[in-house]
Amino acid sequence: MDPITATPSGALASPAVARNTGPILEVLKAHMPGRGRVLEIAAGSGEHAVAFAGALPGLDWTPSDPSAEARTSIAAWAAAANLPNLRPPLVLxxxxxxxxxxxxxxxxxxxxxxxxxxxxxxxxxxxxxxxxxxxxxxxxxxxxxxxxxxxxxxxxxxxxxxxxxxxxxxxxxxxxxxxxxxxxxxxxxxxxxxxxxxxxxxxxxxx
Missing domain, CATH: 3.40.50.150 (Vaccinia Virus protein VP39)
Incomplete structure (x- = not known):
């Protein structure tokens, strides 16, 4: 439960994401399909969504979160990344x-x-x-x-x-x-x- 602080861009940044993105991505690369629709549940700050969609361009990645604050952050990270396979966050x-x-x-x-x-x-x-x-x-x-x-x-x-x-x-x-x-x-x-x-x-x- 690391503290989450606002970045200058208005997005949120989590220290836990910085630590675990690389190891998680290694497993995803080994087991995810090459193409298809992916739904991320409780996407939080959106940093994972950007990192994974960027590293797995064949996947159509949709982040979601019930929190309006989280969805604002996801949208900010997504706008900065401008990835063609990263969809707007869903209210889920x-x-x-x-x-x-x-x-x-x-x-x-x-x-x-x-x-x-x-x-x-x-x-x-x-x-x-x-x-x-x-x-x-x-x-x-x-x-x-x-x-x-x-x-x-x-x-x-x-x-x-x-x-x-x-x-x-x-x-x-x-x-x-x-x-x-x-x-x-x-x-x-x-x-x-x-x-x-x-x-x-x-x-x-x-x-």
Missing amino acids: DVLDPATWPDGPLQAVVCINMIHISPWTATEGLMALAGSRLAIGGLLVLYGPYREAEVPLAASNAAFDASLKFRDPAWGLRDRDAVTAAAKAEGLSLTRRVAMPAENLMLLFRRR
């Missing part, structure tokens, strides 16, 4: 299917949302991915998780406590619970990738 709430775009999508990407939202948001995300992804489409999740077979790192335990202090409905989710929620919507976990700073990328495919 994973709990409101009326805000979801039509499918089929080739990929849905969600970075650092699941632990900073109630569990119902994870269920909504899985329902969105299950209903909008094409068969074989990819759901990409990034963030910290609890895992039964892996001792919880001290840094993640402290982070979990700080999240729950801010909002009891927040906190690190159990990977198996997330996988079960995905399975209920027709999504199968196909890859777990260990990432820097005790994070994971979880890749799911729609059956």
Whole structure:
């Protein structure tokens, strides 16, 4: 939960994005389709959207966020980048299917949302991915998780406590619970990738 400050351009900049964009992009390059529609959920400042759309020009990238402040930032970064494959940000709430775009999508990407939202948001995300992804489409999740077979790192335990202090409905989710929620919507976990700073990328495919 790094502080986010306004840049001179009016966009927002997150120190976490600066740290994790490169490692996340390495995984995306290895597993994303070469072409197709991608929906990014909870795109935040928009820095990831610009970086990923720029590095993956064959993909039609649409960022989304329910926050007006976030969408303003996304639009500012997008205007500065002027990428032909980066779409305007959508107003999207994973709990409101009326805000979801039509499918089929080739990929849905969600970075650092699941632990900073109630569990119902994870269920909504899985329902969105299950209903909008094409068969074989990819759901990409990034963030910290609890895992039964892996001792919880001290840094993640402290982070979990700080999240729950801010909002009891927040906190690190159990990977198996997330996988079960995905399975209920027709999504199968196909890859777990260990990432820097005790994070994971979880890749799911729609059956």
